[in-house]
Amino acid sequence: MGYTPEMKELIKRVEATRPERVEKARRGEHFPALTLEERAVVLEKFHPDYQKEGRVALRVGPDKGLVVPQEIARVLESKSMLKHDKVDLSKPDFDYDVLIVGAGGAGSSAALMASQEGLNVLMVTKLRHGDANTMMAEGGIQGATQECDSPFYHYMDTIGGGHFTNQPDLVAALAHDAPLSIAWLESLGMMFNKLPDGRLDVRHFGGSSRKRMHSAGDMTGAEIMRVLRDEVRNRRERITVMEFTPAVEILLDEEGKCGGAILYNMETREFFICRARAVVIATGGNGRLHIKGFATTNHYGATMDGVVMCYRAGVGTTCMPSTQYHPTGVAYPEQNVGLLITEKVRGLGAHVLNIDGEQFCFPLEPRDVESAELIKEATEKKKAVITPTGRFGLWLDSPMIDLLHGEGTVRRELPAKFIQFDRHGIDISKEPMLVYPTLHYQNGGTAINADCETVVPGLFSAGECTGGLHGENRLMGNSLQDVITFGRRAGVSVARYLAKGVVVKKLTLDHVRKFEEELAQAGVENPIVAPILLPDYSTEEVTSRRLAEAVQEAE
Amino acid sequence: MSQHDCDCATVQQVATGDRAILPKGAKTIPIYVMGKRYEVPETLTIMKAMEYAGFKFLRGAGCRGGICGACPTVYRKEGDYKLHFGLACQTVVEPNMYLAQIPFYPANRASYDIEAIEPVAESVHALYPELFRCVACNNCTKACPMGVQVLDYISAIKQGDIARAAHLSFDCIQCGLCASRCMGELPQYHIAQLVRRIYGKYIQPKAEHLRKRVQEIESGKYDAMLENLQKMDKAQLEKLYKEREREPDMAPLGTWMPKDTQYL
Incomplete structure (x- = not known):
């Protein structure tokens, strides 16, 4: 449990740059924030919303022609659960x-x-x-x-x-x-x-x-x-x-x-x-x-x-x-992947750092800009930590918080987060967290x-x-x-x-009849049934054993 | 779900979404879900392990992040008499664990009128007389997956210390495991909720600046300003946005004022 020996080695780089960063933070010196123009550039290049692949135009309904992520198109171009x-x-x-x-x-x-x-x-x-x-x-x-x-x-x-x-x-x-x-x-x-x-x-x-x-x-x-x-x-x-x-x-x-x-x-x-x-x-x-x-x-x-x-x-x-990607989702340990690490951690003064323990962005940019900056650091600069399960991670230097605001601040201000990491052998008041953007908000x-x-x-x-x-x-x-x-x-x-x-x-239910006719006219083949209500996380192996093609309905 | 192919050409990411995966080098271990054996990858949480095995939750899954109380789970380990308690979304599987989820446990809840209630411990005692059936066995605290000192807050309520009970119970996620283990049949988490609301409404000091701001808003002070903002074009808004002064980080609350006060 906790960080692997390799990761612990990397944490030493974070610790090496920490005293100077803390001093700067005490003096109120920040890593410079981007201008509106610079924000536009990093978003355009690195934010998933701005990329073309994986997006399709809606073929039916009130927003016909609107280009949305294919996962959204799939549920909007769907048929009813009922005839x-x-x-x-x-x-x-x-x-x-x-x-x-x-x-x-x-x-x-x-x-x-x-x-x-x-x-x-x-x-x-x-x-x-x-x-x-x-x-x-x-x-x-x-x-x-x-x-x-x-x-x-x-x-x-x-x-x-x-x-x-x-x-x-x-x-x-x-x-x-x-x-x-x-x-x-x-x-x-x-x-x-x-x-x-x-x-x-x-x-x-x-x-x-x-x-x-x-x-x-x-x-x-x-x-x-x-x-x-x-x-x-x-x-x-x-x-x-x-x-x-x-x-x-x-x-x-x-x-x-x-x-x-x-x-x-x-x-x-x-x-x-x-x-x-x-x-x-x-x-x-x-x-x-x-x-x-x-x-x-x-x-x-x-x-x-x-x-x-x-x-x-x-x-x-x-x-x-x-779609909003939250810049700091958990990247490690694997059990917590995707879970949110609140922006409050950065609000309290924790820096975002690359594999060398260096700052590369203002920690409190608007979320999309911050996410894009993390993705850039990982994909273009190739300065992310790679976790044992092959995920990108960048450091969020939570131990700074106690140094800036006094011993015990992390436990007092972030009790739920402290417990969550402590369960997996990581004391976030002493060791930094590994983060990467995660899907957060519609x-x-x-x-x-x-x-x-x-x-x-x-x-x-x-x-x-x-x-x-x-x-x-x-x-x-x-x-x-x-x-x-x-x-x-x-x-x-x-x-x-x-x-x-x-x-x-x-x-x-005439609106449903009309919508489904529109689906047929637009040539939407095999629309799924939606609302889907709950996701299905079963593995392919399990799914294949459910013999969907072979099973006969009992009634 | 399609392969994760957007911005990570250099690294093969092994997982998409929440589907459970076998981390590199992981082996499988046996667990017993309500007595039935399944082989699941080690290092997964109970929740992801059960999904890996093919379960689709209706009850017993909520936030999946340890805060909603939907997935309380009781388990024993082979050869160990002790009962263990945890959240399925937070607890990592161990070999030969025997587990059962307890997504719901019946507990008495007293209705009350928050506006009319007398903010004293006696009101709580009257709504929940079973408080005094507590035998201080501490099973509640042992069962709490959040590490809340349940017995301590129950004792504080009995002793009339609402503030202490409110703070001690703050991390409660209302999963009900305490109630499931209680010899006195108390609904601890409902009592704690009542106590916290009494504390928040009546005992914690009121925010005076908030009261003033509400009056200002209700008097219509900001209506014209907001009306105006809605009519501005992007260029005007951008100009104002860039001109904002930023409240200094280290300035104590209520001490700093901007140079430009026309919009306050």
């Missing part, structure tokens, strides 16, 4: 004011706000309540709460970090609501890191002009998620949660409004027709599609289900071709406006499954703020929409 003409929609099994699909941070926030407005809520999820990327967000949540900061600077940092490709109304909504969201979480009893006088502790992050990153240890997302989940559980009279029961198709009514969804109990393989006067899609990201074969930081269910269902119902996407997604409305009346969406807020690059801490701000907005928006007196007419 649209064989399902009886005339006798719904459930009837709710609002159906929320997805029970992460956005879904739970929407449920709380909708219930506050007196609506009856059904929240469904394919895994457990809280099994979501929200739970895994370690670093923090942004919000301009300090005196030297304001929503203006939150807006500027966000849109600049997104290379000015962001949808402005969404950025404005985020910057405006962020302090309100933080106050809401505080009022729900979330344990933020605070100074003794109650001041919220905040830090810098990649691309920030102000210290704006609020946190709760290094498990900010987990703390948010468990508080929201606990509050949802206190409101059983208004909110029903159904686990292991995803939605697999959105239902429209004959007027074209959204009128519910078909639910699927994954344990009993039963389907249910749920009629709802409004639907909120909050199904999260797509890391488990493993674009370009990259490992991912995402949770088990991140398979883009909501975007797929919305697409079939006629809702297009914003910024869909863009930047694009379903197109919405600042009230979380899609083009289909009654169909709302919030959180990672939506696109536009982050443009083509998301800053740290804006994803947790995204799920809270837009989850809350979705809940309020739904109430406003329903207050107009919405009546669902005859339910239909």
Whole structure:
């Protein structure tokens, strides 16, 4: 366990350059950051988003012609789990004011706000309540709460970090609501890191002009998620949660409004027709599609289900071709590969170093730029460490943190990360970590406006499954703020929409019929069935023994 | 999944995505999943080893990163009377381990109104009178895969120290292994959640600057500014973006102010 003797030799090079680097950091001297022009060059050459191979134009649907990664095209150009003409929609099994699909941070926030407005809520999820990327967000949540900061600077940092490709109304909504969201979480009893006088502790992050990153240890997302989940559980009279029961198709009514969804109990393989006067899609990201074969930081269910269902119902996407690679995924030990090492490690002062222990980039560039710089150092400069399983790794010099901020800082500020590495015999307060970019976030997604409305009346969406807020690059801490701000907005928006007196007419799957006809006309051969719900990690050997061609269906 | 071929022409990367692989030189070892023997590569986690063997999880897999509590696992090693506890996504397989996942364990949860609750230990005692059935056997702490001092926080709650219990329980991932082992049948992790929320809402000092900022936002102070920003073209935004001053890293919070204060 721990590092191999060869790796330990290499660590000596990191240790050799450390004293001088620490001295410089104490004097406030940085490795110079790139200019906007230099950023463009490194992105163009080294960021996977900017490369042509592995990308195809969509052949069907509202975004026909849009060039996206082939893994995304595969799930968007898919057929339904059900034959649209064989399902009886005339006798719904459930009837709710609002159906929320997805029970992460956005879904739970929407449920709380909708219930506050007196609506009856059904929240469904394919895994457990809280099994979501929200739970895994370690670093923090942004919000301009300090005196030297304001929503203006939150807006500027966000849109600049997104290379000015962001949808402005969404950025404005985020910057405006962020302090309100933080106050809401505080009022729900979330344990933020605070100074003794109650001041919220905040830090810098990649691309920030102000210290704006609020946190709760290094498990900010987990703390948010468990508080929201606990509050949802206190409101059983208004909110029903159904686990292991995803939605697999959105239902429209004959007027074209959204009128519910078909639910699927994954344990009993039963389907249910749920009629709802409004639907909120909050199904999260797509890391488990493993674009370009990259490992991912995402949770088990991140398979883009909501975007797929919305697409079939006629809702297009914003910024869909863009994926965020987190610059610091674990590269070693193999058991942890792909897992996130929070940006907070760099926020606390740890340098990123090559095999010779040299700095080669400013550690707090926006994430896409930082990722591209790491890929460049590994592939062009050939200065990466190669792990025993043949992966690239660059050093993240975590022992600097205790040297800069005092003994015990790593254990106090990064407890979960400390435990995670300690299990594999690595003390990250004494030894650096090996990192490489990993698939982290679905930047694009379903197109919405600042009230979380899609083009289909009654169909709302919030959180990672939506696109536009982050443009083509998301800053740290804006994803947790995204799920809270837009989850809350979705809940309020739904109430406003329903207050107009919405009546669902005859339910239909005609949009599915049309979509599948379009697939056939476009010559899409053997479309897969989607949403895919869960990834399959069985080996080829096991798959071949399942004798898919030979097996006869039992019924 | 296609071969990983994007930007690594010089190195053959052996793994794509999350599919389990045989690291170079790895041999296989036998493990027993609910009593049934499978040969899996050593060095994998229990979760990846089971997937390698052909299991597809519905229950028992969540974040796969040790923070969601979906995959608590109990195991014994051959010839060893001791029960061991771990998360399947974090625990490395060992030869001849006998394991069972416990993805869910029933535990009593008391409903309450966070707005109305009296922020004192007696409120917690009233909602969870079973607290006093604790016999201090420490099985809860032994079972915790996060190394949380469960018995210590339960004792702190009994003694009325909410702040201490909130901090001691902070790393809890609510997997339920503590409750599964409890002689007094306590739902420790639910009690801890209640205690942390009481602490966060009522005992931790409030952020005064946040209260002011909320008032400013609700009074509409930033509405015109944000409206304006939305209308700017890229050139204008780029200019403003480049002109931002950066708050100095080492400046204590609440002490630094930018030269340009028109946007505050």
